[in-house]
Amino acid sequence: MGPLVQDLKYGLRMLAKSPGFTAVAVITLALGIGANTAIFSVVNGVLLNPLPYPQPNRLVALYSKTAQFRRWSISYPNFLDWVRDNRSFSALAAYRADNFSLTGMGEPERVPVEMISASFFSILGVKPVIGRLFTARDDQVGAAPVALLAGGFWKRKFGGSPDILGKEITLNGTAYTIVGIIPPSFYYTGSGFHRSDVYVPIGQWNDPTFRDRRTGMGMDAVGRLKPGVTLAQAKSDMGALAAHLAEAYPTADKGTGITLVPLKQNVVRHARPYLLMLMSAVGFVLLIACVNVANLLLARSAGRSREFTIRSALGAGRRRIINQLLTESVLLALAGGGVGLLAATWGLRGALRALPEALPRVQEVRLDIHVLLFTLAASFLVGILFGLAPALKISSTSLQETLKEGGRGTSSMHHRVQGAFVVVEMALAVILLAGAGLMIRSLVDLWSADPGFDPHHVLVFYASFPPIKSIGAIRESFREFQNKLSALPGVEAASLTFGSLPTQDDSELPFWLERQPKPATESQMKVSLFYLVQPDYLKVMKLPLERGRFLTSADTQHAPFVAVIDEDFAKLYFPGQNPIGRQISFDILGRTAEIVGVVGHIKQWGLNEGASSPVLAQCYLSVSQLPDQFVPLMAGGLAAVVRTAGPPVAAVGSIRHALEQINPQAVMYGSETMDGILSDSLSAQRFSMILMAIFAGLALIMASVGIYGVISYIVEQRTHEIGIRMALGARREDVLKLVVAQGLKLALAGVGIGIAGGLALTHFLSSMLYGVRPTDPLTFIAVALILIAVGLLACYIPARRATKVDPMVALRYE
């Protein structure tokens, strides 16, 4: 231990002796290690950490699987059969997100509700703060209405009072008895799950559509594997079960399977490629930082060669000297790691606050022991990595060489190693910039992508009409809605909409074409997205009408059933034909519609919708023609789109007021601008683009500091030579050219290698790119030009200094 302590002491003294060098090195390393710590803590929280439930590896997400969709909603009757017949799960729970009107507590409001099976919380190992969870007895039709409250809601609404148990809460006009409180820290992520204030038993819901084996209403499931059962065993068990159901209920279940996904994989699948990309990006940034510091050390070691000559002369072995140097570099790296850790904590908090929607499981992102260990390990590794080059270099320079005067020897060797480092840095920076450039271009393309409708000045909100009224009264409210709202000053057009909502919700209907026999099973039918709207939808969304007419107010429940399709529907099912006048039959609605018009296609699946998106065909049906049995379902919660003259948000107040006039118990909630929805839909891309741009910027700065440092160093080393050249008649331009050419050579080599590397690596980004190929020549050319320009600029400053060399002074020093 003796020599180590001595090395440490001496190392600290050396770092304290040159504070400028130490500061630059520590900052560089702090940026590199900090960026890595930040991204690693995200990766750790999102991808690596187990889910916050006991035995998380035994949790499995379940979906229906159809010919088109691997993850399709489960129908409740099927789910009940799964529960009864499976042999793999100790429990299965279904869940479905909804919004209920909360009344009887001040202003009526909409609250997010999750309908859950009784076993939902026990599967996840969640215990109530007070009270109890649901029992199997609660979870059936006709049971007394009971509810669990989320901890946050309980504190907000009831001040966290323990007397709450047994009290009632009125949701959608029904009084629910509160039986328990869920811990405020609870969260769950899944496609059918949203952050809820209230939980109610799903089994009490008696809606006929919900109870129809042919329809899934956005319901997903989670299960806990029995001890000893593997995922593969569960898959084959459930496969057999699905086959059995298909036999028993061919109309509903033929061709329907079951998808099982480990719960964690299910949660993070979208974030995964982005995080892996960012992790590689920060890895590159750290490499650049290492190379930079190695170069600094090399430059400094040139000045310290005398010290080491003396040490060797005094009998220090090669090992001993390497140890000393490595101790110093590891000390530097640890200091950099410490500062980096602080910077990461601070930066990450800001980033996650700015873009909370971009990632799943952000709650899990924090500095835990894994992150700390990662940072420590990274610092050690980095210290050894960047310390090794100068250490080996110094310890291998022989005594004689150091003493030998002049000539071509150590100095130009030094230059070569440092030059190589600069080339590496430039190459890494090119790769990062290319990656960032491609992400930026994708985002710009996405931003300017035509969604198929005009999203500007469109307000989207949700509304519900109390379902207690008669069907006729509800229909009347719907009619009034469009008319009253359109009459508002500042509102140009308004429409209720149910079913699919562009980029937000997708709802599909199975159908078959006229003159074809009805397929035996649902899975053999074709599927179209459906939009249940009012006539003014066309005006609100500014859809281009390509053929025929759109829905009108004459399309009432007494008039013939009509449908308007989009151009993709026409292309897919009526290629080269006129679809007007043709007929399509909808299975679940039990009706056949005549096609009366064709409109343009909307990018339902988000701005990056492509040919691989699940369903492209779209059809529009009139709200007024919806069969009676679906009307209450619709009244329980539907969306509305409103085109305004001015900023959409300004109209919210008057719209709310108009809604109250139509029906005092109507509730309006969740209003957003369509522009906002579209830009939110890009948040993952934006998050990673911003980070990529930051990292690429860091890389660019570090690489230019690197090239600047090396060229400055070389200029310093070559002062004498420059003096000679000037004595021989070199003009300032000649000297400038000499130095810049040297930098340019390095920059060009780096750019060349970087472009080759970038072309090889960017195809990993393919899945995250839109409208631009991974080898996009424009991006690569622009990146190359930027780097060369920055490289030139970085060389120009030392080159200018070189031209100021006074040949007299330069020649005097020998």
Place this chain on the structure above:
Amino acid sequence: METNLQTGVEQAGKSHGSGEVLIRLEGVTKVFYTDEVETHALAGVHLDIKKGEYVSISGPSGCGKSTLLSIIGLLDSPTDGKYWLDGAPVESLNLSERSRIRNREVGFIFQSFNLIGDLNVYENVELPLTYRGMPSAERKQRVMESLERVGMAHRVRHYPSQLSGGQQQRVAVARALAGDPAILLADEPTGNLDSKNGEAVMELLRELHREGATICMVTHDPRYARHADRTVHLFDGRIVDEQDHRAHDEEENPSVS
């Protein structure tokens, strides 16, 4: 851009007997300021050097010899006084004109050779020519001629570190010659050489002088000083004595003119 070297209006007198005056210094002073200390390196130097003349400068260490040489070679400017080169005043020249004159009219030979370590012999000699934008065929011819002149043509691919001191200095002389300068300036060219190599370099300079080169050389060694036509003695930045060797030489060696 031709400078006013040939066409300058302020023509200096063409005195000093037969030869044309190439260098004329009048009251040249040089003061260095360092840390509030003024060093008067040169304190009013008057000196004429004629074309084809071989002048040596001697004096104790620190008397200003190198300073004088660098002013003559346009590496430095005088603090005060006048300097005509080939009849044209040099005070008015800008930086790039000074570079151009250094490149074309002046050949430097240093005590420590000052070859560039990363360039080989050929490239070192070629270097001043490249600054003229001379075509490479002509450069090659000139480089080879001057390397032959100093007997180093067989070492073109060698690097300075692979040569002996005497060989390095011969390469440095070749480099000074290659540009065909009006004047060769040598600052203690033998200072880093043993006597045998020193003799060889001095012999080379004498030969060049015989062929008509103008040479101005700083040396401590009185033996070498006598190779010159004339020795100028410097003391404390002033010329204190001049000694003409020619009469003496002609007696000993009547064949030389």
